[in-house]
Amino acid sequence: MTGFRPGGTRSAPARAHPEHRRRHTLYFLEHAARQRPVHLDTDIDMTRIEAHRRAQRAAGGRYSVVTYLLHATGRVLHRHPEANAVLVPGGLFGLRGPRTLRFAEVTAKLALDRTVDGERTVLSALLPALESASLDDIQGRVDRYRGPDTERLAEFRGVRLLGRLPVPLGRLAFAAALRDPARRPGVFGTVAVSSLGHRPVDGFHSSGGTAITLCAGRVADKPVVRDGRLAVAPVMRLGLTFDHRVVDGGTAADVLGDLKHELEGFDDGAEEDGTQPLVRGAGADLRP
Structure with missing residues (x-):
């Protein structure tokens, strides 16, 4: 006999919960399953960035860690x-063979942890032209997407529509x-x-549906050798997942090394912000 707890009391029945607010995530995961992900990671010494953040806070400003990551990206x-590219299918029956389309502009898809109509979900905000954007410009866009009623912004109209449409x-x-x-x-x-740096997460990996996906953990004091x-020093684990259909390991390693x-x-x-121009080359001093 099922449905009873020890002692003879009947357990509460499970309830089906329609995932209207997460349907866009489920559709995305079906798409991302086609990727061939490979994972890399490295530790980033955040000494200079943390010094810059302290100086900005003292002057009345504020930059989030993800803003520096977007700026570098x-x-x-x-x-x-x-590595700033997408795979192009090979046409009918794959006769043309696979190709890649490379983009001149860098557009980041930033994952946001938001609550929509009382349900926690992930929204993705697009930040174009990162190759020429300043820290202030990037922080302004990040603040807009992290503000109240983010889900009501025009950019997320498509996500709201996907939640209302029948699944097919x-x-x-x-x-x-x-x-x-x-x-x-x-x-x-x-x-x-x-980024999951606002939680006690040191590192993680995900496949964001793009050729390169970057995943930032928390900044925590750790031992380093200088x-x-x-x-x-304050250290952040940076994970990089690459789609092997688009990028090879050597290129991905170069990207991660350049980001570091x-x-x-x-x-x-x-x-006056507490950092000095970095002397390039071996043995460079990373201290503020």
Whole structure:
């Protein structure tokens, strides 16, 4: 006999919960399952960035960690157009063979943890032209998407529609939006960025449906070695997932290495912010 707890009391029946607010995520996961993900990661010494953040807070400003990551991502992927790309199917029966379409502009798809009508879900905001965007510009866009009533913004009208459509029509609508690879930056972005640094998460990996997906963990004090000496520094684990259909391991490793160099060597040119211009090359001092 089922449905009874020990002692003879009847257990409450399970209830089916329609996932209207998460349907866009489920459609996306069906699409992302076609990828061939490979995962890399590295530790980022955030000493210079944390010094810059402290100086900005003292001056009445504020930059989030993800803003620095987006800033670096735009510049690095602009230098690696082969990683700022999408796979183009080979046509009817695959006779033409696969190709990649490379984009001149870097558009990040930033994952947002939001509550929509009382239900927790993920929304994805697009931040175009990152290769030339300043920190202030990026932070302004991040603040807009993290503000109240984000889900009511015009950019998320399509997500709201997917939640209302019957599932067969929702799948068709999602597929139609991605059919033209040339329109992909305006629909899906060219690089996916996600952060769980606001939680006790050191590192994670995900496949964001783009050639490169970046995943940032928390910034925490950890032991590091500098010039043969043990020190303590704020460190962030940065994960990179690449779609092996589009990018090979060597290119992905170059992208991750350049991101590490860009973030650890951050300098906005203002000496009064607590950082000095970084001396490039071996043995460079990363201390503020």
